[in-house]
Amino acid sequence: MAEMTGFLGSETLAFIDLETTGGNAIHDRITEIGIRFWRDGEKVGEWQTLLNPEQRISPFIEQLTGINNAMVADAPRFSEIADALLEQLDGAIFVAHNARFDYGFIKAEFRRLGRLFTAKVLCTVKLSRRLYPEHRRHNMDALIARHQLPAVERHRAMGDVSAMLAFFEHVIAEKGGSAVEEAARKLLKHASVPPNLSPDILSTLPECAGVYRFYGENDVLLYVGKSTNILQRVASHFSGDHGSHKAMKISQSLQRVEWTETAGELGALLLELKQIKTLAPLYNRRSRPAKKLVSIQLAENASGYLQAQLVRELEPHRLGDYFGLFRNKSEAERALKGIAAKNDLCNQMLGLEPVREGPCFQRTLGRCKGACEGREDVVRYNLRMQIAFHNLRLKTWPWAGPVALIEHNSVRQKIDILVIYNWVHVATLHDESELAELSLRGQSVAFDLDSYKLVVKALTGPEKHRWRVIELPTPSAPDILMPHSFT
Structure with a gap:
């Protein structure tokens, strides 16, 4: 391979792959580490070890990786190789296929020892997506088949490292070192974005209150969240190190992000609750409605x-x-x-x-x-x-009829008019002129424990005086259907 210049000629890349007892970095452990070091177009070393995971390897994982309990019984524990691993990775760029998985496991192992591990991270899944956007699949088997890479022992650390490095060198030969260097530099700047999303996603998100929605394959709604700053909150999801199994699953599945801006925090909280309860996202559990209170x-x-x-x-x-x-x-x-x-x-x-x-x-x-x-x-x-x-004791509704709470964002010139009745969020309007035309006839809204707590706190808590409250006409019996069974 020709001599590299710039980024690829000066940096050491550590192509790393792990085998583990499962996919949850919180509970599962590493069974094998394989690393091959590459600099200036050449392999400059490698490091490999089996590890005793200090837990049983399941039959499924044994069959998948070929690593069984007998093989790791006398292998070192992670604590015994931690210093050597740090020395090996010192100053190198951490390169992995679906890097958040491998990086998350390494960080979790060091965290168990009360130590911090950080590195620059380059994901070859993202590299493939950036350089070959016309293709849909970018897992290792797809890359091996598409680029006719040499056969390797899959699901063993050094085998997968060999495939990853072969892909990297193939891309340099096919696309040119400059194109690969440019793509890698951009990915290192956006290393916290999950592999299936555009690297530029963070630049499109607003810095204001609202609700965001994560979608997976086939447009399955994965998660609904809220924040007073959508950009910061979504970025915090991406920059995490899989502190939970749910976070890891969301990151691996995430395909698309949508959001709805609100004028303030209360509107965001109420919209989040409504969407969690009506849209039933896969990974929201806490706020799903009870069958009957x-x-x-x-x-x-x-x-x-x-x-x-x-x-x-x-x-x-x-x-x-x-x-x-x-x-x-x-x-x-x-x-x-x-x-x-x-x-x-x-x-x-x-x-x-x-x-x-x-x-x-x-x-x-x-x-x-x-x-x-x-x-x-x-x-x-x-x-x-x-x-x-x-x-x-529950709070008695202090008004004769519904009220409108005005939430205003002067910076973004946005207004939310939250219509509340008997502590229930009935509707959200965006112009006071709409109040005159508001009809509650036929409205059927369920009393909800979570929104009750939010509205009670807003209207009776320490910040109650910041709200501008407009009393609306008291509806007659047929005008609004308030259920007697609360959910």
Whole structure:
């Protein structure tokens, strides 16, 4: 190969491949490392080792890689070769095929040792995409077949390194050193962008509040997120080192990014929740809707004692009569048990035991003052119940009808008018003139725990005075359909 100039002639490239026990850098471990060093058109060394992963290799991985548990039983642990590996990679550019995978595993191994590893990273998947944009597939098998590269022992570290370096040298011969150098330089500047995205994606993202959406193959929605700065938040996804298995899966699958700008953070939060619950992205779990929320209501029994009852049919105009919102019955019962233990309340009165003659279980332990046997003063017991449940009381809607919250971004000249009724986000408008034409007739919106918390905090919290609130006409019964079962 002809003598290289510029970047390719002065830098040492470390072509590296790992074999691992699985695809999760948090839980899985490295079983083999292979490195071949290249500078100025020549191979200048190599380094290879098996590693004891300190965990069992599954039969599937054994069959895939040919590395079995017996082969690594006496191999060194990563901690034993960490210093030697650092010495080998010192000053070199870390080159790998789907580099975020290999780089993420190396960083994770050093992190377990309480050490930091960083390097300049060049991904040959991205290099192939940049130099051969007319092709759809850029995995190693596709490259070997497309460029007629020599056959290697696939899924062994040095075999895959040989294929990767053969591709790199083939590209230099076919495209020329200058073209490869230019592409590599650009990729090193955009090393944090996943391989299936355009390297210029970050330059297109806005620096404002809004919601972003990640799509995978076949336009599958992978993830919905929000931020007060879409560019910074999306860039932070790309610059991570696969701190979780979910992050790694998203990065490997990501094909396209979309976004919607909002005027401020509340609009972004509410839009994010709405899209998570209606579009059901693959990797959003926390904010998916409960099938039916459960709350607690206090009502006097025949003896005048307040009893707790679980309720699933809530009336939106009576929210102040309910205590707590729980995603299921079990969650509500756990809350009741905590209240009973902390306040010496009666299990029977809290619905944790069937009402019967004789003391409740708390009473036998000396943790109930006798309401179950009629021994505690009714007024005193009811007062203790009200105090115990006070912090769980839901907020009554303080207006007669819907209100419009105005969120304005003067820099980008954007306005969001968030229409809220009974703590439910009903609609978002973008011009105050639209309020006059707003009709809530036929609207069907479900009460949602997450948006309830957001709106309550916005309208009753420390920053409530920053909102300009416009009261809207009170709708008549048919004008808005507020469900009695909350989700």
